[in-house]
Amino acid sequence: EVQLVESGGGLVQPGGSLRLSCAASGFTFSSYWMSWVRRAPGKGLEWVANIKQDGSEKYYVDSVKGRFTISRDNAKNSLYLQMNSLRAEDTAVYYCARGRYCSGGSCYYFDYWGQGTLVTVSS
Amino acid sequence: SYELTQPPSVSVSPGQTATITCSGDKLGDKYVCWYQLKPGQSPVLVIYQDSKRPSGIPERFSGSNSGNTATLTISGTQAIDEADYYCQAWDSSVVFGGGTKLTVL
Numbered sequence: 001e002v003q004l005v006e007s008g009g010g011l012v013q014p015g016g017s018l019r020l021s022c023a024a025s026g027f028t029f030s031s032y033w034m035s036w037v038r039r040a041p042g043k044g045l046e047w048v049a050n051i052k053q054d055g056s057e058k059y060y061v062d063s064v065k066g067r068f069t070i071s072r073d074n075a076k077n078s079l080y081l082q083m084n085s086l087r088a089e090d091t092a093v094y095y096c097a098r099g100r101y102c103s104g105g106s107c108y109y110f111d112y113w114g115q116g117t118l119v120t121v122s123s
Numbered sequence: 124s125y126e127l128t129q130p131p132s133v134s135v136s137p138g139q140t141a142t143i144t145c146s147g148d149k150l151g152d153k154y155v156c157w158y159q160l161k162p163g164q165s166p167v168l169v170i171y172q173d174s175k176r177p178s179g180i181p182e183r184f185s186g187s188n189s190g191n192t193a194t195l196t197i198s199g200t201q202a203i204d205e206a207d208y209y210c211q212a213w214d215s216s217v218v219f220g221g222g223t224k225l226t227v228l
Binding site for chain 1: 153154156158160163164165166167168171172177209211212213216217218219220221222
């Protein structure tokens with residue numbers, strides 16, 4: 001059974017940092033793209049970042065570029081999101097998700113998700 | 124940037140058919156997927172590549188995509204289907220619709 005378990009969320013002051021982790025099990029972690037997706041209170045889903053199987057390619061939504069870093073440790077079956085210079089608008093539940101590309105790269109979707117971890121940025 | 128538009132809410136009576144739309148420019152040229160979100164639970168993929176159902180998803184969930192509109196249809200809607208539903212497409216990056224709250228009453 002595929003399982004994704006996030007951790008590391010909490011309350012942080014504006015300008016602060018936080019590192020989220022996602023422990024994966026039930027599948028060959030090193031064979032899949034992985035992603036972070038967030039949902040701010042009262043708002044919709046927003047994709048945050050993707051990382052290729054070997055970590056050689058990383059992509060970010062414009063609003064977090066230069067502040068967030070996605071990484072992975074395939075030996076530990078773990079995905080990470082280092083979040084720096086946090087802002088109030090980063091307050092959200094952050095989900096770890098397994099990514100799938102359609103053949104030919106014509107689409108990308110998330111076939112398994114974790115339960116999420118809440119990040120609150122407030123003074 | 125590419126945008127997907129969903130109605131904020133849809134209501135349906137138990138046993139009836141629920142239809143949730145997702146609109147975008149030439150959306151029929153892209154693949155669309157749909158997610159179900161319930162409070163306190165992990166999001167669930169219910170439709171991918173316009174109309175494919177992942178294993179474990181009931182047959183009452185179906186999808187279509189043509190022109191500028193993709194549609195998620197839930198036939199014989201049950202109380203357990205009450206949730207938020209999001210469409211998603213790929214336009215050089217991931218794009219989500221704003222979400223639709225499905226109420227079964």
